[in-house]
Amino acid sequence: RGSSVEVDDLISNDLAEASDILFGTTPARPGIDTRPDQIEVEVTHADLRVAKYPVMVGHFEQEGIVSAEKALDRRLGGRLSERHQLTKYAGDIGENEIIILPHERLKGAIVVGLGDSTKLTAFNLQKTVAYAVVEYALQVRDHFSDEEKHQLGEGLSSLCIGSNYANLPMQIALSAILNGVNQANQSIKNIDKEIAPITKVEFVELYEDVAHNAYYSLSKIKTQESRHLRINLKSGIQKKYGGIKKKVFTKEDYWWHDFTTEIIESEENQKKSQKLRFRSSSGMARIEQENLYTSKAIVSNLLNQLSKKPDWDSIYAKTLFEILIPNAFKDIIRNQNNILWKLDLETATYPWEMFQDTDYDLRPTFVGAGLIRQLATETYRPNPQITRNKTALVIGDPIYSGTNLPQLPAAKVEAQNIVTKLEANDFRVKDHGLIGSQGLDILTALMTDRYKILHIAGHGVFDPENDDIGVVLGDGMRLSPGVYKNSSKVPEFAFINCCYSGTMDSAFERYYQERHKFAANLGTELIQMGVNAVVVTGWAVHDAAAALFANTLYDHLLDGAEFGPSVLAARSVCYEAYPQTNTWGAYQCYGDPWYRLVDKPGQSSATVEYLSEEQVLIDLSNLQEWTKDQKSLNAEAIIENLRDIMNRAEKAGKAGGLVRQKEAEIYALVDDLDLSIERYRDLLELNDASYSVKALEQYCNLRAKRLGRMGKGTETEIEKLKQDLQAILFIGKTPERMSILGSAHKRMAQVVPDEKHRKDHLQHMSLYYAEAYEMQKASLSQSVYPFSNWVTAEILLGTRSTKLGSRTIKIETKLKRIEQDLNKYKSADSDFWEDINLVNIKMCQLLLAKTSGTVSELQEDIIELYQRAWHQGGTPKNARTEIEHIQFIEAIWKGRSSIIRGRLKALGLIKEKLGELMG
Numbered sequence: 055r056g057s058s059v060e061v062d063d064l065i066s067n068d069l070a071e072a073s074d075i076l077f078g079t080t081p082a083r084p085g086i087d088t089r090p091d092q093i094e095v096e097v098t099h100a101d102l103r104v105a106k107y108p109v110m111v112g113h114f115e116q117e118g119i120v121s122a123e124k125a126l127d128r129r130l131g132g133r134l135s136e137r138h139q140l141t142k143y144a145g146d147i148g149e150n151e152i153i154i155l156p157h158e159r160l161k162g163a164i165v166v167g168l169g170d171s172t173k174l175t176a177f178n179l180q181k182t183v184a185y186a187v188v189e190y191a192l193q194v195r196d197h198f199s200d201e202e203k204h205q206l207g208e209g210l211s212s213l214c215i216g217s218n219y220a221n222l223p224m225q226i227a228l229s230a231i232l233n234g235v236n237q238a239n240q241s242i243k244n245i246d247k248e249i250a251p252i253t254k255v256e257f258v259e260l261y262e263d264v265a266h267n268a269y270y271s272l273s274k275i276k277t278q279e280s281r282h283l284r285i286n287l288k289s290g291i292q293k294k295y296g297g298i299k300k301k302v303f304t305k306e307d308y309w310w311h312d313f314t315t316e317i318i319e320s321e322e323n324q325k326k327s328q329k330l331r332f333r334s335s336s337g338m339a340r341i342e343q344e345n346l347y348t349s350k351a352i353v354s355n356l357l358n359q360l361s362k363k364p365d366w367d368s369i370y371a372k373t374l375f376e377i378l379i380p381n382a383f384k385d386i387i388r389n390q391n392n393i394l395w396k397l398d399l400e401t402a403t404y405p406w407e408m409f410q411d412t413d414y415d416l417r418p419t420f421v422g423a424g425l426i427r428q429l430a431t432e433t434y435r436p437n438p439q440i441t442r443n444k445t446a447l448v449i450g451d452p453i454y455s456g457t458n459l460p461q462l463p464a465a466k467v468e469a470q471n472i473v474t475k476l477e478a479n480d481f482r483v484k485d486h487g488l489i490g491s492q493g494l495d496i497l498t499a500l501m502t503d504r505y506k507i508l509h510i511a512g513h514g515v516f517d518p519e520n521d522d523i524g525v526v527l528g529d530g531m532r533l534s535p536g537v538y539k540n541s542s543k544v545p546e547f548a549f550i551n552c553c554y555s556g557t558m559d560s561a562f563e564r565y566y567q568e569r570h571k572f573a574a575n576l577g578t579e580l581i582q583m584g585v586n587a588v589v590v591t592g593w594a595v596h597d598a599a600a601a602l603f604a605n606t607l608y609d610h611l612l613d614g615a616e617f618g619p620s621v622l623a624a625r626s627v628c629y630e631a632y633p634q635t636n637t638w639g640a641y642q643c644y645g646d647p648w649y650r651l652v653d654k655p656g657q658s659s660a661t662v663e664y665l666s667e668e669q670v671l672i673d674l675s676n677l678q679e680w681t682k683d684q685k686s687l688n689a690e691a692i693i694e695n696l697r698d699i700m701n702r703a704e705k706a707g708k709a710g711g712l713v714r715q716k717e718a719e720i721y722a723l724v725d726d727l728d729l730s731i732e733r734y735r736d737l738l739e740l741n742d743a744s745y746s747v748k749a750l751e752q753y754c755n756l757r758a759k760r761l762g763r764m765g766k767g768t769e770t771e772i773e774k775l776k777q778d779l780q781a782i783l784f785i786g787k788t789p790e791r792m793s794i795l796g797s798a799h800k801r802m803a804q805v806v807p808d809e810k811h812r813k814d815h816l817q818h819m820s821l822y823y824a825e826a827y828e829m830q831k832a833s834l835s836q837s838v839y840p841f842s843n844w845v846t847a848e849i850l851l852g853t854r855s856t857k858l859g860s861r862t863i864k865i866e867t868k869l870k871r872i873e874q875d876l877n878k879y880k881s882a883d884s885d886f887w888e889d890i891n892l893v894n895i896k897m898c899q900l901l902l903a904k905t906s907g908t909v910s911e912l913q914e915d916i917i918e919l920y921q922r923a924w925h926q927g928g929t930p931k932n933a934r935t936e937i938e939h940i941q942f943i944e945a946i947w948k949g950r951s952s953i954i955r956g957r958l959k960a961l962g963l964i965k966e967k968l969g970e971l972m973g
Contacts, residue, residue, distance in 0.1 A: 090236045090239065090240065090282065090283060090284055091236075091239055091251055091253055091284070092253070092284040092285065092286055093232060093235060093236065093252070093253060093254070093255055093283075093284065093285045093286070094209075094253060094254045094255070094285075094286050094288065095232070095254075095255050095256075095257070095272055095285045095286065095287050095288065096254075096255075096256050096257070096287070096288035096292055097256075097257045097259070097265055097268050097269040097272065097288075097291050097292065098211075098256055098257070098258045098259070098265070098291070098292040098293075098294055098297075099259055099260075099261075099262055099265035099291050099292065099293050099294070099297035100258060100259075100260070100292070100293070100294035100295055100296050100297045101260060101294075101295055101296025101297065101679075102122070102125055102126050102129055102160070102258060102260070102296075103129050103159065103160055103295070103296065103927060104258075104294045104295045104296065104885070105160060105161070105211035105256065105258045106161075106207065106209065106211055106254075106256050107161055107206065107207055107209045107210045107211045107254070107256060108152075108153070108154060108155075108161045108162035108163060108164050108190070108206070108210055108211065109126055109160070109161075109162070109163055109164070109210075109211045109212065109213070109258065110163075110164040110165075110166060110183070110186065110210055110211065110212040110213065110215065110231075111123045111126055111163060111164070111165055111166070111212075111213050111215065112165075112166050112167075112168040112179075112182075112213070112215040112216065113143065113144050113145060113151075113165050113166070113167060113168060114145070114168045114169070114170070114171045114174075115145035115146055115167065115168070115169050115170055116145060117145075117171070117646060118138075118440070118584070118586045118646060118649070119134055119135055119138055120586070120646050120648050120649050120650075121648045122213050122260070123165070124650075125260075126163055128653075129160050130153065130155075130160060130162070130163060132442070133153055133163070134151070134153070134163060134165065135440070135442060137151055137153075139440060143165075144165045144166060144167040145167045145168075145169070146167045146169055147167055147168070147169045147178045147181060147182045148167060148181065148182055148185045149166075149167035149182075149185075150164065150165060150166050150167060150182070150185060150186035150189050150190075151163070151164075151165035152164055152165075152186070152189055152190050152193050154190075154193060154194065154197070154198070154206065156198060156202040156203075156205040156206050157202075157205070158925075158926070159889075159925075159926035159927055161205075161206055164186050164187070164190050164210060165186075166182045166183055166185075166186045166215065167182055168182065168215070168216070169182075171312070172312045172314065172333070172396070174216055174222065175222075176216075176222060176226045176227070176229070176230040177230070179215065179216050179222070179227065179230040179231065179234065180230040180231070180233045180234040180237065181234065182234070183215075183230070183231050183234025183235060183238070184234040184235075184237040184238045184241070185238075186234075186238075187210070187234065187235055187238035187239075187252055188238045188241050188242060188245075190210070191238070191242050191249050191250075191251075191252070192245075192249075194206060194249075195246070195248075195249050203250070207254065208250045208251070208252060208253045208254055209252060209253065209254025209255060209256060210235070210252055210254075210255060210256075211255075211256040211257075211258050212231055212255060212256070212257055212258070213257070213258065213259070214227060214228060214257060214259060214264065214268050215227060215231060216230065216231075217264075217268075224267050224268060224271040225271035225274055225275060228257070228268060228271050228272055228275060229275050229283070231255075232255065232275070232283055232285060233282065233283055235252050235255060236282065236283055238251075238252065239251035239252060239253075257272070259297075260296070260297060260298060261297075261298060261299065261300045262297060262298070262299045262300065263299070263300050264300075265291050265297070266291065269287075269290075269291050272285070272287050273287060295682070295885055296679050296682070297679065298675065298676040298679045298680075299672040299675055299676060300672075310391075310392045310393065310394040310424065310426070310618065310647050311334065311386060311391040311392060311393050311394065312333075312334065312393075312394050312396070313332065313333070313334055313383075313386075313393050313394070313395045313396065314331075314332070314333040314334075314395075314396040314397075314430055315330055315331070315332050315333075315395065315396070315397055315398075315401045315404075315406075316330070316331050316397070316398040316400075316401060316430060317329075317330060317331075317398060317400040317401060318330075318331045330378070330401065332379075332380055332383055334383055334386060352377065365634060365635060365636065366418075366633065366634055366635055366636040367636070368410050368412055368418075370408075371408050371409055371410035371418060372410055372411065372412050374405065374408060374409060375387075375409040375410065375411050375419075378404065378406075378409075379409070384411070387409060387411070387419055387423075388411055388414050388415070388419075390419070390422050390423040391423060392423055392424035392425075392618065392622075392647070393423065393424065393425050393426075394426055394428060394647060395425060395426070395427050395428065396427075396428045396429070396430040397427055397428070397429065397430060398429075398430050399429075399578055402427065402429065402577070402578050402642075405592060405593075405639065406425065406427075407420050407425055407592075407625075407639040407640075407641075407642070408636065408639045417629070418629065418638070418639065420622075420625060420639065421622075421625050421626045421629040421630075421638060421639075422626070423622070424618045424619065424621065424622040424647065425621075425643075426617065426618050426621060426643055426644070426645060426646075426647045427577075427642060427643060427644045427645075428581075428644065428645070428646075429578050429581045429582065429644065440544045440545070440546050440584055440585075440586065441504040441505055441506045441543060441544065441545060441546060442506060442546060443482075443504070443506060444479075444480055444481045444482060444506060444652075445481065445482050445483075445484070445503070445504060445505045445506050445507075446476050446481045446482070446483045446484065446505055446506060446507035446508075446509065447483075447484045447488070447499060447500060447503070447505040447507070447508050447509070447545075448469050448472050448473050448476070448483055448484070448487040448488065448489070448507075448509045449469065449487075449488050449489075449491070449496055449508075449509065449510045449511070449512065449525075450465050450466050450468065450469020450470065450487060450488070450489040450490070450510075450511045450512065451463070451465040451466040451469065451489060451490055451511065451512055452488075452490070452491055452492070452493055452496055452512055452526070452527050452528055453490060453491065453492055453493070453528050454513065454526060454528045455492075455493075455528045455529050456528055456529040456530055457526065457528060459513050459526060461490075462511070462512060462513065464511075464597035464600070464601070465511035465512050465551070466489055466490065466511075467601065468511045468551065468600070468601055468604055469487055469489045469509065469511045470487065470489060471601065471604070471605060472487075472509050472511075472549075472604065472608060473486055473487035473489075475605070475608050475609070475612060476507065476608075476612075479612045479652065481506075481507065484499055484503065484505070485499070492528070492529075493527030493528040493529050493531040494527075494529070494531070496527055496533075497527065497531065497533070497537075500533070500541065501541055501543075503543070504543045505543070505545050506545060506546045506547065507545060507546070507547050507548075507549075507651075508545040508547070508548040508549070508550075509548075509549045509550075510525055510533070510548075510549070510550045510551065510552070511551045511552075512525055512526060512551075512552060513525070513526040513552060514526065514550075514552025514576075515532070516575065523535060523575060523576075524537070524576070525550070525552055525576075526552075535575060535576060535579035538579055538580065538583060539579060539583065541583075544583050544584045544585055545585055546585065546586045546587070546651075547585070547586060547587050547588075547611075547651055548580050548585050548587075548588045548589070548590075549588075549589045549590075549604065549607075550576055550577075550580075550588070550589070550590040550591070551590075551591050551595070551600060551604065552590075552591060576590050577590040577642050577644050578644070580644075581644045581645070585645075586645055586646065586649050587617050587643070587644065587645030587646065587649045587651075588642075588643070588644040588645060589607065589621075589641050589642070589643050589644075590641070590642050590644075591640050591641055591642075592640050592641070592642050593636075593640050594640070595635070595637040595640045596632055596635040596637045598632070599628050599631065599632035599635050599637035599638070600637055600640075602627060602628050602631055602632070603624045603625070603627075603628040603637060603638065603641060604624075606623055606624040606627045606628065607620055607621065607623075607624040610623050610624070611650075611651040611652070612651065612652060614650060614652055614653055615650070616647060616648050616649065616650055617643070617645050617646060617647055617648070617649040617650070617651075618647025618648065619647075621641075621643045624638075624641075625638045625639065625641075626638075663702070663706060664702055664703055664706040664708045665706070665708075666708065667703075667708045667710050667712070667713060669708070670699065670702075670703040670706075670708050670709070670713050671712060671713060671716060673699050674696075674699060674713065674716040674717065674720065675716065677692065677695055677696060677699065677720060678716065678719060678720050678723065681720060681723045681724065682723065682929065689724040689725070689726070692720070692723075692724050693721075693724060693726070696717065696720050696721070700713075700717055710743065710744060711737060711740055711743030711744040711745040712744055712745060712746075714733060714736065714737045714740070714743070714745075715734075715737055715745045715746065715748075715749045717733050718730050718731075718733035718734045718737060718749070718752070719752070721733060722752065722756060723931065725931060725934065727756055727759060727760045727763070728760070730752075730756055731753065731756050731757055731760065734749060734752065734753040734756070735753070737749060738750075738753065747782075747785055750778075750781075750782055750785075751782060751790070751791060751794050753778070754775060754778050754779050754782065754794065754798055755794045755797060755798060757771075757775055757798075758775060758797060758798035758799075758800075758801040758802065759797075759801060759938075761775075761801045761802060761804070761805050762800070762801035762804045762805065762938060762941075762942060763938065764805070765804070765805060765945070766805050767802070767805045767806075772802055772805075772806070775798065775802070776802075779795050779798055782794075782795070783795070787825070787829075788829075789826045789829045789830045789836070789840065790826075792822045792823070792825045792826035792829065792840070793822070793823065793826045793839070793840050793843075795818075795822040796818075796819050796820075796821075796822035796823035796826060796840070796843055796844070796847075797819075797843075799815045799816070799818040799819040799822065800815070800819045800843070800847070800942060801942070802815045803815035803816045803819060803942075803946065804941075804942050804945045804946070812946070813851065816847050816850055816851050816946070817847075817851065819843070819844075819847040820844055820847035820848055820851065820856070823840045823841075823843040823844035823847065824840075824844045824856075826840035826844075827840040827841045827844055834872075834875055834876070834879055835879070835884070835888050835891060838872065838876070838891040838894050838895065839887065839891075839894065841872070841894075842894035842895060842897065842898055844856075845865055845868075845869070845898045846897075846898060846901065846943070848865065849865070849898065849901045849902060850901075850943070850946045850947070853865070854866065854902065865898070865902065866899075866902055869895055869898055869899055869902075872895055873892065873895050873896070873899075876891055876892045876895065877892075885927065886923055886924075886926070886927050886928045886929070886932045887932075889922070889923035889926055889927075890919065890920065890923045890936070892919055893916055893919045893920060893923070893936075896912050896915055896916050896919070897916060897939075899912055900912040900913065900916065900957060900960060900961075901943070901957060903957060906956055909956055909957055909960050910960070912960070913960040913963060913964060916964055917963075917964055917967050920936070920964070920967065920968060920971070921967075921971070924971045928971065930972045930973070933968045933969070933971050933972045934972065936968055937965050937968050937969065940961045940962075940964060940965045940968075941965070943958075943961060944958060944961060944962075
């Protein structure tokens with residue numbers, strides 16, 4: 055990219071010229087300034103939804119949409135999933151997927167292909183970013199108007215691509231991304247000088263510690279500025295909506311070591327033989343590789359023994375470990391590293407889960423460390439139609455008519471338990487589970503509907519010589535890999551248990567021989583179809599242990615935990631309860647260790663004992679941020695999560711003042727005013743408690759809000775609230791504090807029974823909001839809220855002009871001026887309240903409107919603006935607050951003249967639309 059390089063240019067002893075050639079740029083010509091444009095860089099700790107520009111994210115080849123990419127997909131309404139299923143999606147280096155939405159709050163996505171996760175280098179990351187940025191610039195040029203280009207800005211937002219799963223050091227990853235942007239800018243200049251280069255890059259990170267690491271790394275990049283890269287780093291990390299903290303743990307707790315094992319053919323002394331090739335990669339330019347010669351006959355014998363007996367045998371496990379793992383790699387396993395093991399179709403039949411080095415540990419290796427399998431193959435179904443809706447098909451103990459097979463009571467119980475769990479978590483289970491059903495009914499259900507989860511508990515058969523492989527349905531029918539392959543509908547998660555110990559009878563030997571091959575055959579086929587995560591039994595299991603494994607795995611997944619930790623938890627619990635069996639290791643688990651079945655707050659922290667108050671505050675802060683983000687608020691689930699955190703905090707003696715303040719804030723977020731006020735009151739009465747002034751402010755604010763919601767209040771309540779409000783003023787005046795005082799008098803004006811007191815409270819409302827406005831008027835976006843409330847109070851008092859200090863302000867003129875300013879104002883990172891600033895102004899104009907035509911026009915404008923703001927990021931709590939503002943006006947204007955009643959009717963229609971948005 056850039057102009058072509060002649061052969062002579064490649065012959066150079068100059069390091070700078072050599073560097074130019076390596077980076078794909080043309081060596082400088084005399085008199086021409088080839089220095090790159092300076093890139094403005096900032097780090098934002100926030101949710102992806104508040105990114106300023108289209109968000110750049112990486113996607114590894116042959117992998118599903120997971121983690122941050124999945125979060126981005128959700129924010130974009132599933133647009134990435136659609137493309138992943140329907141088109142060739144970005145995977146290899148240089149491939150990209152561009153979605154540009156200039157009119158949306160989230161401006162779009164730039165997906166860059168990262169190739170194989172074990173082979174990503176800084177050079178390839180720079181290369182793929184450069185391709186993507188050029189493509190993005192060309193699409194903006196070709197398909198968008200000047201106004202839309204202005205809305206998109208001359209920048210892009212980006213995750214810290216490559217620094218997590220690919221394990222590139224943060225500084226190297228960020229440098230590669232910025233060099234890719236810079237390389238693209240040079241190419242853009244050569245393509246068309248009218249195309250605006252990317253001069254602004256915002257790195258957005260959800261987790262606070264990662265944001266700090268990114269900022270520190272960028273600071274070092276800035277000080278090491280070279281002729282190829284010039285950046286200006288904005289001072290400090292920008293803290294915005296949705297950013298959370300990571301629980302206190304070390305990198306080893308979530309880092310997964312990459313192993314690859316495959317069969318290769320070799321020839322020595324004219325003799326062909328097979329050997330195992332092992333590769334171990336940290337993703338940081340260091341790849342260890344070793345070939346291992348081993349006897350397939352010995353391995354097969356051990357495997358067959360393991361697959362036939364459900365009892366744990368540490369001698370076999372130690373033997374397998376010594377035979378199958380090269381000496382150079384043994385310490386990696388002994389050190390309890392989490393391992394992401396990529397296998398070919400042959401090595402997938404090996405029981406890697408079953409290792410134990412009794413010289414080092416009395417427990418099996420993978421009950422203390424994670425092991426997730428992946429399939430190292432290029433045979434994948436293109437664009438699988440994966441089901442994301444909360445639907446499930448649970449098959450348990452089919453009717454085995456036409457066979458000699460016995461029914462399986464344990465399979466029936468397992469299926470019933472899973473149905474109960476799924477339905478309790480809002481999954482729609484087909485016919486409440488196909489348990490004890492006919493084979494044809496099962497086959498029809500599987501082929502004619504879509505399911506996110508497929509769970510099967512029953513008999514399986516592996517008899518490749520007679521072409522008989524699959525789940526037994528009865529009447530000669532099998533759910534074979536071929537049948538699965540023909541289905542156009544792919545589940546997201548599959549759990550196949552076909553190895554019950556109740557079948558262990560010599561009369562049915564063909565149904566359980568070579569179990570490990572049955573599991574590998576079925577598991578690999580499902581993965582090749584595009585299923586995100588697969589769990590399949592590899593040999594005979596102990597029924598009670600199998601039930602415990604399945605229940606534990608689903609409990610964690612349905613709680614929002616990642617696949618890798620969920621599998622580890624299930625193996626560990628199963629082993630501790632049934633150490634005499636090998637059931638804990640019988641499950642071959644394929645997929646992405648970071649895959650989540652559902653998104654929920656808390657994410658499997660329930661068993662963690664709190665060691666410090668900081669840990670409690672992190673969990674509460676994360677729950678608080680998650681709650682703020684919910685379009686559909688499940689208050690019951692949030693409160694259950696909150697109570698669990700508080701119970702554990704109290705048990706550990708870590709429920710101090712700041713913890714209790716956070717608890718009260720979360721109750722307020724879910725709109726439980728009574729409990730929130732009660733918790734604030736308890737907090738203020740605690741002996742030697744630490745809390746912020748905000749607790750005092752919110753204690754008053756919520757009491758006033760409750761008065762307004764109830765529509766009444768005793769004289770004692772109102773008088774006590776007024777006294778507490780005055781006490782807050784002794785601490786000092788801030789815009790926020792003055793607005794809270796104004797809001798409190800607004801609520802009291804709504805509930806007092808007589809006109810005299812109502813007018814007094816409206817005057818205080820006007821006074822405090824005017825003072826808040828005066829303190830914030832330099833900021834247009836921040837000053838509209840206090841200004842509009844001040845003006846509302848004045849209008850309700852019957853005035854059309856008011857004083858601010860010594861100045862007389864004509865309200866309608868001032869409203870028009872602010873409206874004009876807001877129409878010119880553009881913010882790349884506004885929230886809901888900033889998005890409805892224009893609503894606040896138009897609402898005041900509606901209250902002043904003199905004709906029904908003007909009222910109708912303003913009513914339509916306000917509804918449209920509310921809908922737009924809601925689409926950009928509104929929540930039920932936002933809508934409830936706006937409804938209560940209208941209810942306040944209705945209460946003050948109740949019983950007024952017919953002209954006012956016309957405006958009240960318009961307000962009623964607006965209120966109705968807000969109610970519809972809330973659902």
